[in-house]
Amino acid sequence: MLAKFPSLFDGDVMNAETKSKWADAVYQAIVTMASQANIEADLPRPVVLTPPKPELGDIAIAMFAYSKAFHKAPAALASAVREALMADPSSPKGEILIEGGYLNVRLGLADLAMQLFTQARTEGFGHTSSLKGRRIMVEFSCPNTNKPLHLGHMRNDSIGSCVARLLKACGADVRKVNLINNRGVHICKSMLAYQKFSKGEDPASSGIKGDHLVGEYYVKFANWAKEDPTAEAQAQEMLEKWEAGDPETIALWTRMNGWTLDGLEESYKAMGISFDKYYYESNTYKLGKDKILEGLAKGVFTREEDGSVQVDLAPIKLDKKVLLRRDGTSLYITQDIGTAIARHEDWPFDTLIYVVASEQIYHFKVLFYILGLLGFDWAKSLYHLAYGMVYLPDGRMKSREGTVVDADELLRQLTEMALEEIRKKDREGELDDAARTAHYVALGAINYYLLQVNPMRDMTFNPAESLSFTGNSGPYLQYMGARLSSILKRYEGSLDGFDPSLLTLDDERSIIKALASYPDVLDKSAESYDPSLLCTYVFELSKVFSHWYHDTQILKAETAELSKARVGLCLMLLETFKSAYEIIGIPFLEEM
RNA sequence: GCGCUCGUAGCUCAGUUGGAUAGAGCAACGGCCUUCGAAGCCGUGUGUCGAAGGUUCGACUCCUUCCGGGCGCACCA
Numbered sequence: 026m027l028a029k030f031p032s033l034f035d036g037d038v039m040n041a042e043t044k045s046k047w048a049d050a051v052y053q054a055i056v057t058m059a060s061q062a063n064i065e066a067d068l069p070r071p072v073v074l075t076p077p078k079p080e081l082g083d084i085a086i087a088m089f090a091y092s093k094a095f096h097k098a099p100a101a102l103a104s105a106v107r108e109a110l111m112a113d114p115s116s117p118k119g120e121i122l123i124e125g126g127y128l129n130v131r132l133g134l135a136d137l138a139m140q141l142f143t144q145a146r147t148e149g150f151g152h153t154s155s156l157k158g159r160r161i162m163v164e165f166s167c168p169n170t171n172k173p174l175h176l177g178h179m180r181n182d183s184i185g186s187c188v189a190r191l192l193k194a195c196g197a198d199v200r201k202v203n204l205i206n207n208r209g210v211h212i213c214k215s216m217l218a219y220q221k222f223s224k225g226e227d228p229a230s231s232g233i234k235g236d237h238l239v240g241e242y243y244v245k246f247a248n249w250a251k252e253d254p255t256a257e258a259q260a261q262e263m264l265e266k267w268e269a270g271d272p273e274t275i276a277l278w279t280r281m282n283g284w285t286l287d288g289l290e291e292s293y294k295a296m297g298i299s300f301d302k303y304y305y306e307s308n309t310y311k312l313g314k315d316k317i318l319e320g321l322a323k324g325v326f327t328r329e330e331d332g333s334v335q336v337d338l339a340p341i342k343l344d345k346k347v348l349l350r351r352d353g354t355s356l357y358i359t360q361d362i363g364t365a366i367a368r369h370e371d372w373p374f375d376t377l378i379y380v381v382a383s384e385q386i387y388h389f390k391v392l393f394y395i396l397g398l399l400g401f402d403w404a405k406s407l408y409h410l411a412y413g414m415v416y417l418p419d420g421r422m423k424s425r426e427g428t429v430v431d432a433d434e435l436l437r438q439l440t441e442m443a444l445e446e447i448r449k450k451d452r453e454g455e456l457d458d459a460a461r462t463a464h465y466v467a468l469g470a471i472n473y474y475l476l477q478v479n480p481m482r483d484m485t486f487n488p489a490e491s492l493s494f495t496g497n498s499g500p501y502l503q504y505m506g507a508r509l510s511s512i513l514k515r516y517e518g519s520l521d522g523f524d525p526s527l528l529t530l531d532d533e534r535s536i537i538k539a540l541a542s543y544p545d546v547l548d549k550s551a552e553s554y555d556p557s558l559l560c561t562y563v564f565e566l567s568k569v570f571s572h573w574y575h576d577t578q579i580l581k582a583e584t585a586e587l588s589k590a591r592v593g594l595c596l597m598l599l600e601t602f603k604s605a606y607e608i609i610g611i612p613f614l615e616e617m
Numbered sequence: 618g619c620g621c622u623c624g625u626a627g628c629u630c631a632g633u634u635g636g637a638u639a640g641a642g643c644a645a646c647g648g649c650c651u652u653c654g655a656a657g658c659c660g661u662g663u664g665u666c667g668a669a670g671g672u673u674c675g676a677c678u679c680c681u682u683c684c685g686g687g688c689g690c691a692c693c694a
């Protein structure tokens with residue numbers, strides 16, 4: 026049976042090591058041929074790719090680039106290179122085929138498979154060392170304390186968590202940090218509404234989760250402000266009281282912040298999100314203020330006639346930017362300056378990644394520039410990982426108009442759908458805890474859904490159709506894991522004497538090659554801070570596995586040795602899937 | 618106006634530092650459960666890769682211009 030996945034691993038699949046070995050050998054041959062023929066030209070290193078069809082070989086090297094210098098057709102050149110390689114006993118091993126203008130190589134995969142098999146059974150499988158020794162801080166989530174999490178936060182949290190795990194898998198020392206936006210006039214709005222309209226209820230007495238309760242008052246404020254033109258001024262007044270340390274205001278603030286934070290914590294826990302450290306804007310904004318005054322003293326910033334402190338952004342082709350208001354109070358950017366400095370003092374990092382929506386690209390450009398002006402050489406190691414908006418079919422989510430997709434509610438609905446699915450399939454009796462399984466299915470579905478799209482792209486969330494449990498979805502992937510687990514559980518022999526040379530089917534070869542490329546996918550995904558690469562990889566690997574599984578007898582193969590070899594392949598697949606799922610945020614399920 | 622970003626099948630998205638006939642999932646229709654889990658597998662697609670130029674042996678990919686969507690350019694966060 027022919028594998029029909031031409032798109033499968035068109036990409037950088039064969040591991041980089043094998044590819045570069047062949048590239049070197051071919052390059053050497055070309056260079057030698059050139060000098061023998063007295064050809065003087067800039068000869069580029071060859072382009073190595075993967076042929077579109079498995080029968081064309083495992084590696085393809087394009088000869089087009091040399092055609093001109095040699096005045097020879099690419100195919101003739103390929104033949105000449107083949108002669109040279111075959112005459113040289115030190116050439117890498119493989120069968121060379123000439124196809125069109127390409128020199129293709131068909132590899133013996135048994136050694137590779139054996140190596141993978143050994144690795145799959147050792148601790149730390151699925152990790153690389155490309156970022157070993159690097160200290161990387163990742164900031165994400167950063168909620169306000171006036172409302173619960175919504176779908177936009179979920180994309181942020183999924184990306185942030187996944188990138189942190191990716192970096193860790195590549196050997197980096199990673200620290201996840203959150204920044205709680207707990208001060209400012211918007212926070213005062215829900216407090217004010219609570220003061221005016223509540224009868225002293227709290228989460229316990231109302232039975233409403235804290236973040237949702239506070240969010241209700243934020244909405245109440247918005248409605249009230251429509252009627253009463255003094256509402257905004259009253260909120261501003263409350264902010265001034267807060268900044269002055271008015272005990273009553275601070276007490277209310279502490280109380281309501283606590284409710285929200287408890288609620289957010291509960292949501293994080295349900296979504297499997299965690300942080301190594303929390304920062305609070307209420308604690309860092311003063312430091313930012315001090316640093317700006319220091320900068321002013323150093324002459325980096327200027328005080329304008331009206332008393333405000335500004336920075337001239339002409340060197341980066343932008344206007345002036347206010348850093349301290351004329352009344353001396355701080356702004357958003359003031360706080361971020363303080364927070365960044367505090368973080369570097371806490372934990373000197375090599376890189377700090379801010380996972381923040383793309384609408385704030387300008388803000389971070391300015392922030393990084395200012396930190397550089399202040400003389401922090403680590404400013405150049407700051408990186409804004411911008412991601413696109415999540416739209417609904419009818420447009421953008423708007424908190425004030427109530428068109429947000431609430432995170433808790435979404436997770437609840439998905440869990441319910443998953444449980445329904447379990448019941449429909451009559452699996453409830455087979456599971457230890459169907460409700461917990463349903464929850465994990467829901468988590469896998471949402472994380473995979475949010476991560477399979479390139480971060481930079483805006484995406485549309487269609488609640489009705491988008492989160493299917495079939496096809497290219499989290500649950501599909503989990504299902505692969507469950508089937509593999511099931512096979513390994515049923516296999517009664519030992520895997521000693523595993524013989525990879527028996528794995529000769531096209532699908533088996535495809536799987537081995539794909540497995541070998543896993544570390545490269547991880548590195549690339551981590552390097553570009555792009556979880557979608559890893560998502561695409563696991564999905565395509567799942568598809569070949571599924572195809573192979575459907576057509577191939579594993580436990581009852583023709584011979585016991587062949588069964589052993591195939592079960593061994595299943596083991597490698599399972600370990601690779603487990604590793605990838607963990608990084609993406611798809612809970613691994615032995616049964617579902 | 619300036620800047621950033623995106624534009625690939627009805628919908629949601631992939632597309633390897635330019636490479637061999639542009640791919641998946643969903644939706645639709647039709648097959649496959651007395652064989653390792655059917656959340657599965659197989660089949661059915663006339664896409665101006667937003668448009669036009671350019672560079673190249675070769676362009677969805679790079680450059681230029683234009684068109685369209687989104688975001689930003691606050692003493693808001």
